[in-house]
Amino acid sequence: MRRLFPLTDVTDETAAPGGADGREWSLAELAAAYAYPGPGPGGREPWLRANMVSTLDGAAQHDGRSQPISCPADMRIFGVLRALADVVVVGAETVRQEGYRPARARAEFAAAREAAGQGPAAVIAVVTASLELDFSLPLFTSPLLPTLVLTGAGAAPDRVAAAERAGARVVVAGEGAGVDPARAVRALAELGHTRLLTEGGPRLLGQMVAAGVLDELCLTVSPMLTAGDAQRIAGGPSVTLPRRFTLNSMLEEDGFLFTRYRRS
Helix, strand or coil: CCCCEEEEECCCCCCCCCCCCCCCCCHHHHHHHCCCCCCECCECCCEEEEEEEEECCCCCCECCECHHHCCHHHHHHHHHHHHHCCEEEEEHHHHHHHCCCCCCCCHHHHHHHHHCCCCCCCEEEEECCCCCCCCCCHHHHCCCCCCEEEECCCCCHHHHHHHHHCCCEEEECCCCCCCCHHHHHHHHHHCCCCEEEECCCHHHHHHHHHHCCCCEEEEEEECCCCCCCCCCCCCCCCCCCCCCEEEEEEEEECCEEEEEEEEC
């Protein structure tokens, strides 16, 4: 990333400085700018944020992947958001399409994660009804912390057994085969994961929006046009009434906008 500077910052007067002189923001400044809300009087409540990228004409992917519409600054923020999270929640189809690997430990965030009581890296939690996953992939065979598989009570026993043999921890978060987003958030919080990050895909994010469990959206607006029939960042049935979110902050580099919206 060459330079990242604030175009607009409406967080608060103590938000991380930097970048107005055209220099690159440090990882520490980005981590402060994207920090999760602090614990309340009753302790830390779960906070679910999504991180997605979209072109100017609403495409969340090109040729089935998000990388072609991303940029180095987007990937830098992607890494910071992962480094702040307890768990990354992702849909099975996105795991397959994007070639997901385990989150890696980063020396730059080791002290901060230890001070926050977090493990060396975020846990990956895969949402799947069918459990039709390749359990020989590194995501399951060599993560720093066991990968979680979120599924429903009606999941096929042989697939559950296959996941467990591969070292994954299966978490039931729904009746039948499907996963209930609200129940998934509660189940993850019960495991001590309250700083939640989802990277989609669109179907999973749409389910979270419909269930009303999304607290924050970090959306990169890519200055590209793709046309075609690519998916939007959120799919599935529409909600009865649109969910209103408030712009919290916005950064810019090379025409890419890095926005944060919070639930109103």
